[in-house]
Amino acid sequence: xxxxxxxxxxxxxxxxxxxxxxxxxxxxxxxxxxxxxxxxxxxxxxxxxxxxxxxxxxxxxxxxxxxxxxxxxxxxxxxxxxxxxxxxxxxxxxxxxxxxxxxxxxxxxxxxxxxxxxxxxxxxxxxxxxxxxxxxxxxxxxxxxxxxxxxxxxxxxxxxxxxxxxxxxxxxxxxxxxxxxxxxxxxxxxxxxxxxxxxxxxxxxxxxxxxxxxxxxxxxxxxxxxxxxxxxxxxxxxxxxxxxxxxxxxxxxxxxxxxxxxxxxxxxxxxxxxxxxxxxxxxxxxxxxxxxxxxxxxxxxxxxx
Amino acid sequence: xxxxxxxxxxxxxxxxxxxxxxxxxxxxxxxxxxxxxxxxxxxxxxxxxxxxxxxxxxxxxxxxxxxxxxxxxxxxxxxxxxxxxxxxxxxxxxxxxxxxxxxxxxxxxxxxxxxxxxxxxxxxxxxxxxxxxxxxxxxxxxxxxxxxxxxxxxxxxxxxxxxxxxxxxxxxxxxxxxxxxxxxxxxxxxxxxxxxxxxxxxxxxxxxxxxxxxxxxxxxxxxxxxxxxxxxxxxxxx
Numbered sequence: 294x295x296x297x298x299x300x301x302x303x304x305x306x307x308x309x310x311x312x313x314x315x316x317x318x319x320x321x322x323x324x325x326x327x328x329x330x331x332x333x334x335x336x337x338x339x340x341x342x343x344x345x346x347x348x349x350x351x352x353x354x355x356x357x358x359x360x361x362x363x364x365x366x367x368x369x370x371x372x373x374x375x376x377x378x379x380x381x382x383x384x385x386x387x388x389x390x391x392x393x394x395x396x397x398x399x400x401x402x403x404x405x406x407x408x409x410x411x412x413x414x415x416x417x418x419x420x421x422x423x424x425x426x427x428x429x430x431x432x433x434x435x436x437x438x439x440x441x442x443x444x445x446x447x448x449x450x451x452x453x454x455x456x457x458x459x460x461x462x463x464x465x466x467x468x469x470x471x472x473x474x475x476x477x478x479x480x481x482x483x484x485x486x487x488x489x490x491x492x493x494x495x496x497x498x499x500x501x502x503x504x505x506x507x508x509x510x511x512x513x514x515x516x517x518x519x520x521x522x523x524x525x526x527x528x529x530x531x532x533x534x535x536x537x538x539x540x541x542x543x544x545x546x547x548x549x550x551x552x553x554x555x556x557x558x559x560x561x562x563x564x565x566x567x568x569x570x571x572x573x574x575x576x577x578x579x580x581x582x583x584x585x586x587x588x589x590x591x592x593x594x595x596x597x598x
Numbered sequence: 599x600x601x602x603x604x605x606x607x608x609x610x611x612x613x614x615x616x617x618x619x620x621x622x623x624x625x626x627x628x629x630x631x632x633x634x635x636x637x638x639x640x641x642x643x644x645x646x647x648x649x650x651x652x653x654x655x656x657x658x659x660x661x662x663x664x665x666x667x668x669x670x671x672x673x674x675x676x677x678x679x680x681x682x683x684x685x686x687x688x689x690x691x692x693x694x695x696x697x698x699x700x701x702x703x704x705x706x707x708x709x710x711x712x713x714x715x716x717x718x719x720x721x722x723x724x725x726x727x728x729x730x731x732x733x734x735x736x737x738x739x740x741x742x743x744x745x746x747x748x749x750x751x752x753x754x755x756x757x758x759x760x761x762x763x764x765x766x767x768x769x770x771x772x773x774x775x776x777x778x779x780x781x782x783x784x785x786x787x788x789x790x791x792x793x794x795x796x797x798x799x800x801x802x803x804x805x806x807x808x809x810x811x812x813x814x815x816x817x818x819x820x821x822x823x824x825x826x827x828x829x830x831x832x833x834x835x836x
Contacts, residue, residue, distance in 0.1 A: 475690070482652055487705065490673045491673065
């Protein structure tokens with residue numbers, strides 16, 4: 294094994310892992326606050342990939358040629374519209390079922406996922422879609438055959454993810470809004486009695502999760518260049534795995550789980566077998582659920598009194 | 599006749615098929631300390647929780663300052679001047695003591711700030727020492743102090759307490775009831791629900807006895823303390 298391949302794979306894994314982490318935030322926050330897995334979250338991410346492509350096309354059509362400005366506009370529009378999707382999904386598919394059995398919103402989530410996939414397929418076509426390569430610069434370290442290359446885009450992905458996570462952590466732990474979110478998560482009825490509008494907090498949770506998924510959607514779409522209406526499924530389940538790995542309900546856990554999953558998937562596909570990388574990721578999920586269901590940073594269910 | 603601060607008028611409440619309150623009526627006047635005593639399962643906690651809409655009452659009305667609040671969304675009730683110190687304290691375990699107290703200031707839009715924190719720290723100096731500690735690591739008595747302090751953060755007109763003495767050592771219970779007396783003396787109206795009838799009746803101006811979701815008896819604290827039926831049912835061994 295050559296050192297430069299290892300380093301290259303670590304960089305690739307870190308890039309992938311940051312993206313998983315961003316999406317995992319949506320799973321973990323929603324689970325933390327209402328105790329359900331939002332199976333439509335992966336498809337919210339998929340919608341944001343389409344919005345990215347549409348925004349780039351529209352803004353280019355209107356003559357925005359500066360790439361940083363174009364990307365900024367794209368990110369803002371994608372976050373805004375994706376957040377509206379997240380908000381609307383909670384409102385339509387989950388809130389009416391809030392007080393029914395635990396299984397009902399779960400089934401509703403799977404239904405929502407199918408609705409989104411089919412709606413996008415009808416509206417945008419079943420074919421692969423793509424965006425042009427906007428950033429192709431590369432850092433290259435080393436010479437001859439032994440080199441490591443880091444694309445500008447990889448640097449952007451990792452740094453945007455890190456900054457987003459820091460801002461989110463700050464929001465949750467230092468602001469009044471964040472304190473209310475945590476209170477709602479720990480005891481929803483008591484938070485309500487203390488004057489917290491818990492319905493609004495739940496909506497905000499969906500909006501935050503969707504916004505993070507939208508950031509991931511923009512970054513991944515720029516990175517891979519192509520996508521279809523089905524990308525939300527596999528990426529969603531990977532991000533869900535990351536959330537479980539880190540400890541579902543835990544915000545730093547989501548990021549840690551994302552990075553561990555990204556790194557191990559990248560190393561596995563490079564040193565063992567690329568075709569089985571998804572099998573590897575999901576085997577990991579099964580193993581965590583069997584041996585450490587509370588995840589790395591999660592607290593065991595029994596602690597909840 | 600002046601209108602009571604809180605006027606509960608013939609309310610019923612259900613948990614699924616089980617009726618927890620059967621047309622309960624009671625009132626609390628401004629400045630009073632009112633105790634509601636009753637055995638486990640008599641409906642005491644349901645009574646307090648139903649004021650906040652958990653569960654929603656299925657008949658009757660709850661008037662606060664002459665406004666019917668029985669349909670008001672839960673999160674708007676605290677801002678009207680009511681605070682609840684619930685059964686089991688329900689502090690936020692993963693938050694620090696200071697953060698728990700700040701949550702209590704939510705009804706006044708977090709405006710209360712340092713002055714109110716200082717007031718609570720004066721009531722319970724221990725909380726100041728522990729302000730950076732997670733609430734989940736506090737002892738039962740400390741959590742009870744925190745829950746009362748959290749309730750006081752919104753400067754309530756009416757403080758409702760659900761079994762503040764539950765599971766606490768006698769010395770702590772004494773200290774907490776002394777603090778409740780101080781809080782009442784500062785002009786806050788208090789309604790407390792208790793199984794520990796002895797302490798509650800000594801503190802209260804008036805009291806109600808709740809049996810199987812129904813008010814069976816009412817009178818001044820000392821009257822009820824002297825009543826042989828009450829002594830037998832609720833003060834055995836006291």
